[in-house]
Amino acid sequence: xxxxVSSRQVDGVTIVDxxxxxxxxxxxxxxxxxxxxxxSKGQKKILLNLGDVSYIDSSGIGELVSAFTxxxxxxxxxxxxxxxKKVHDLLQITKLYTVFDVKDDExxxxxxx
Amino acid sequence: MHxxxxxxxxxxxxxxxxxxxxxxxxxxxxxxxxxxxxAMTNHRVSYTLDSTLETVDSAERTATRIAxxxxxxxxxxxxxxMAVREAAVNAVLHGNAYDPGKxxxxxxxRVGEDLVITIRDQGKGMDLNKIPDPLAPENLxxxxxxxxxxxxxxxxxxxxHPSQAGTEIKLIKHVHGSSGGGKEASQ
Numbered sequence: 001x002x003x004x005v006s007s008r009q010v011d012g013v014t015i016v017d018x019x020x021x022x023x024x025x026x027x028x029x030x031x032x033x034x035x036x037x038x039x040s041k042g043q044k045k046i047l048l049n050l051g052d053v054s055y056i057d058s059s060g061i062g063e064l065v066s067a068f069t070x071x072x073x074x075x076x077x078x079x080x081x082x083x084x085k086k087v088h089d090l091l092q093i094t095k096l097y098t099v100f101d102v103k104d105d106e107x108x109x110x111x112x113x
Numbered sequence: 114m115h116x117x118x119x120x121x122x123x124x125x126x127x128x129x130x131x132x133x134x135x136x137x138x139x140x141x142x143x144x145x146x147x148x149x150x151x152a153m154t155n156h157r158v159s160y161t162l163d164s165t166l167e168t169v170d171s172a173e174r175t176a177t178r179i180a181x182x183x184x185x186x187x188x189x190x191x192x193x194x195m196a197v198r199e200a201a202v203n204a205v206l207h208g209n210a211y212d213p214g215k216x217x218x219x220x221x222x223r224v225g226e227d228l229v230i231t232i233r234d235q236g237k238g239m240d241l242n243k244i245p246d247p248l249a250p251e252n253l254x255x256x257x258x259x260x261x262x263x264x265x266x267x268x269x270x271x272x273x274h275p276s277q278a279g280t281e282i283k284l285i286k287h288v289h290g291s292s293g294g295g296k297e298a299s300q
Binding site: 062 | 260
């Protein structure tokens with residue numbers, strides 16, 4: 001299953017709903033393009049909803065890190081929402097769980113920006 | 114064999130008997146499969162693959178199928194398949210650098226209680242001293258360099274054999290062993 005993204009606005013925060021696989025190739029490119037497009041529109045409060053992301057490989061992890069640093073370097077914030085167990089475990093063993101601001105409730109996450 | 118598609122040769126071997134059974138155009142439905150985990154004992158299946166992204170996906174799918182047939186649970190199958198995917202990525206990208214003249218070999222073998230997976234490329238050989246520690250604070254926000262770390266995390270034993278003719282990485286999972294651990298014997 002290839003990766004799909006769609007975005008919506010909630011109280012000034014852009015929620016990016018991701019589904020599928022964030023892996024080397026198409027998945028990583030889709031995420032990179034989505035972040036780039038949001039930043040070009042000045043949307044710098046970004047909440048990545050990964051609830052329907054079934055799989056991430058090391059390239060996908062790299063793309064999440066890239067998105068995080070790119071948004072931060074432009075004065076914005078990128079947070080993660082609704083990690084599946086697989087993604088949660090991956091971020092734990094790579095020690096990235098403490099780097100990212102991870103939320104499990106959308107309303108709380110939106111208010112945290 | 115169609116140009117632009119991976120050429121696969123599967124060899125099915127038992128002890129010293131080696132029987133070439135044919136060429137395939139896809140890894141999705143190979144004609145020779147392990148009928149069950151018992152039949153994998155001392156058996157081996159190997160593939161020769163092009164240096165393409167398709168190979169990475171195919172390697173992951175094949176690992177998923179074979180690990181499932183070997184009796185691993187869903188979590189272990191995911192870990193094995195991810196380790197194979199990461200090793201295939203290294204072989205295709207960093208080893209062979211997408212060179213269409215270079216191949217990746219992928220081999221699955223049941224050795225006693227172990228599932229042994231070997232991936233070889235035809236690159237210049239990985240420099241083990243240049244593999245960064247992705248958990249080091251200065252590397253945490255790097256966008257690459259986690260593949261070998263994930264492989265070590267998900268497999269029971271990892272052996273890396275770089276040479277000027279390419280890199281061979283051997284991934285070992287104990288069929289009835291505990292998960293993870295990442296013991297390594299790099300040479």
